Amino acid sequence: xxxxxxxxxxxxxxxGQSMTLLCAQDMNHEYMYWYRxxxxxxxxxxxYSVGEGTTAKGEVPDGYNVSRLKKQNFLLGLESAAPSxxxxxxxxxxxxxGYGYTxxxxxxxxxx
Amino acid sequence: xxxxEQHPSTLSVQEGDSAVIKCxxxxxxxxxxxxxxxxxxxxxxxIIDIRSNVGEKKDQRIAVTLNKTAKHFSLHITxxxxxxxxxxxxxxxxxxxxxxxxxxxxxxxxxx
Numbered sequence: 001x002x003x004x005x006x007x008x009x010x011x012x013x014x015x016g017q018s019m020t021l022l023c024a025q026d027m028n029h030e031y032m033y034w035y036r037x038x039x040x041x042x043x044x045x046x047x048y049s050v051g052e053g054t055t056a057k058g059e060v061p062d063g064y065n066v067s068r069l070k071k072q073n074f075l076l077g078l079e080s081a082a083p084s085x086x087x088x089x090x091x092x093x094x095x096x097x098g099y100g101y102t103x104x105x106x107x108x109x110x111x112x
Numbered sequence: 113x114x115x116x117e118q119h120p121s122t123l124s125v126q127e128g129d130s131a132v133i134k135c136x137x138x139x140x141x142x143x144x145x146x147x148x149x150x151x152x153x154x155x156x157x158x159i160i161d162i163r164s165n166v167g168e169k170k171d172q173r174i175a176v177t178l179n180k181t182a183k184h185f186s187l188h189i190t191x192x193x194x195x196x197x198x199x200x201x202x203x204x205x206x207x208x209x210x211x212x213x214x215x216x217x218x219x220x221x222x223x224x
Contacts, residue, residue: 031210040121042201043156043214050210058211059113090155097210098144098163103155 002026006091006104013081013111021076021107023091031094032074033058033101034066036087043090049074050096081111114139116204118215125192126223133218135202136184144205145178145185146212151198159200160187192222 004025013019023032033048035058045058049068063085065077074093078085088108092101115138125131137145146161162169162176162185169176173192178185189196199219203212 033211035214040216042118042216045211045213048211056209094210097208098205100146100158100161101156101212103157105155 004091004093004102004104006089006107008107009105010108011110013078013109015081015083015111017081018077018079019081019109020078021089021091021109023074023076023093023104025072025074025093025102027093027102028071029093029102030071030096032068033092033094034064034074034076035090035092036060037090037106038087046076046089081109083111085109086111114142114204114206114213116202116213116215118202118218120218121216122219122221124221124223127192127194129192131189131192131196131220131222133187133200133202133220134184135186135204135215136182137204137213138183139204139206139213140183141207142204143207144212145176146203147176147187148201148203148214149198150201150217156201189220192220194222194224196220197222 034046035043047066049055052071067075091104117136143164148156149159150156175188199217202215
């Protein structure tokens with residue numbers, strides 16, 4: 001079992017460019033999440049999904065879009081990157097309510 | 113909105129001493145409270161969790177206590193070791209969503 005796999009691990013974007021972060025899990029988890037981590041601000045939820053074909057907004061959704069076309073994959077898109085989106089992005093998955101998360105290894109994104 | 117406050121933001125102890133990290137949550141319907149440890153450059157990993165029908169849970173040197181009336185919960189680490197040095201995050205579930213709201217994190221330094 002690979003658990004939760006994120007690609008890429010590092011990326012540098014220019015302002016205005018777009019990109020997609022991929023999260024894949026092999027644990028048959030229903031729920032998947034995208035968080036961003038910034039110094040002193042903990043982990044903030046961007047978007048999440050409670051099942052294939054469903055998505056919902058978290059605390060900081062602006063500037064991001066997501067898709068969950070397959071149960072095992074959860075994609076995070078940045079349509080027009082801004083320097084404020086420089087962060088470490090973590091994907092996570094869980095069985096559902098009342099269960100802990102398994103996190104991916106993170107993607108360090110820098111927008112210049 | 114839902115909020116989790118975590119204190120202290122930094123904690124330095126001597127090896128062998130105990131460490132206590134405290135969190136307060138705002139949503140009285142929260143019923144699941146996990147703790148995560150994040151080593152430098154690594155992903156957060158679940159170390160212990162507690163549900164609202166339990167007041168205390170222990171796993172070797174780690175224990176968590178929950179006071180639902182006061183809406184706070186705490187992580188206790190006894191006999192600290194240098195390898196306990198990391199950032200620790202508390203979290204509280206949001207009923208009906210599968211979401212976790214995280215505290216801001218505590219950087220624990222254990223001095224040899």
